[in-house]
Amino acid sequence: MSLEARAFAWRAQRRHTLLLEASSRTLGWGLAFAGSLAAADHLLSLPHSFRVIAWLAGVAALGAYFWRGLISPWLSGRYAEIFADAARRWPATSPMLAPAWSLRDDPGGRDVSNQLRREHLARADALAASLPEEPLYSWTPSRMARAGVYAGGAALALCLAIGARGSWTHIFVPWLDAPLDRLVMLLPGDASVDWGASATVTARLTREGLAAGLRGADLVLETRGADGSWHEAAWSRVDGGSVTFETGGLTGTLDYRARRRDLVTSSRRLSSVAPPRFEDAKAIVHGARGTRTFILGEDSPVRARRGDWVTVRGRGAVAPASAALRLSSLPAPIFMRAAQDGSWSAGFLAQEDAMFSLLLVSADARRDSSPPSYSLSVLGDAKPVVELLSPQVPLQAGPGDRVTIAYVARDDGALTRLEL
Secondary structure, eight states: OOHHHHHHHHHHHHHHHHHHHHHHHHHHHHHHHHHHHHHHHHHHOOOHHHHHHHHHHHHHHHHHHHIIIIIHHHHHOOHHHHHHHHHHHSGGGTTTHHHHHHHTTOOOOSSSOHHHHHHHHHHHHHHHHHSOSSOSOOOOOOHHHHHHHHHHHHHHHHHHHHTOHHHHHHHHOGGGOOOHHHHEEEESOSEEEETTOOOEEEEEEOHHHHHTTOOGGGOEEEEEOTTSOEEEEOOSEEETTEEEEEOOSOSSEEEEEEEETTEEOOOEEEEEEOOOOOSEEEEEEEETTEEEEEETTTSOSEEEETTOEEEEEEEOSSOOSEEEEEETTSSSOEEOEEOTTSOEEEEEEOOSOEEEEEEEEOTTOOBOSSOOEEEEEEEOOOOOEEEEEEOOSOOOOOTTOOOOOEEEEEOSSOOOOOOO
16 A cells, blocks of 8 residues: 555544544533433423523534534644654654655655655655554544543433433424423313302313323413412312312402413413393292282292292393203202293292292303202191171061171181172
């Protein structure tokens, strides 16, 4: 192998060694840096701005090292350094190869004749050909490269142990943080809740959220306070890929959202609305003694005689989808019928004391969880009593005499007719 071929081969070996050393250091220390950030992100929820700054710093450090440790030595590649390394490996080449390489393109001159130049090059080629066929440069990982590989392996093992799979994406491509609404589904969303009733808020991970390595415990629930700012609220239950929160009795509006680090979902609102009820409800008692009307909620109790027919009628500002009358003395509710004037009514026969309430269902399927109850007082219908006041003793009278008879008639209800 000539001097020229040997020099080119040594330069290729040197570049290959530089590439392996730079790659091992970059891979090891880069993995250690990224793994440490991923573990910290998983445990501490690093802010988006911090992750972007860390990414830029890592890229800058990587670029600086590649320039200093690989690109600059690669581009320089001075043969004087290569021949100096060869002289340290094979001392006999020291006085021959480097001078011959400098004469390689020299046509000869005042100091060196052309004949001497050719002779020196020939002797250098012979010396290069006599060298053993073994590489001048062979890569052995440096202490820094080995330390980087160990550190990178330790960081990777830590991330695998704590399950920080999703955090790798946050570190390597922090600008691709997906909107949290794509990763989390909030239920029931914007909804209406009966006044005073409790609601359950559920945050459930989507397929994309599960694929990103999220957990329900990673989510934070926030509710808007009276001052307009958001405050953290504790989940009532955490169960793998979903978490739930019980609101308790609502008597207003509740704005809520889910947060993960610096990502938040769109806010949702629960609105408590008045339960479906009649604004004007009354009970009409039809009996032998006439008709009496009781305003429900004002006239209590509703009084009737056994055997009277009681009609309950109501009307609301918003017509319900259905309505029923529940009487405690009956096994099943009585369905109410709607009239053309917008009122709803149902009737029953008064038999005994009871409690009754109105069960309304709105068009959006809302119900009154605790409808008001009204009492019905049923009195027995005793026979009327007549008492003769005068005359008290037997009386004799002729055909033309006038006799005055006085008597008292009583009834527990009302008297409609008297006959002698």
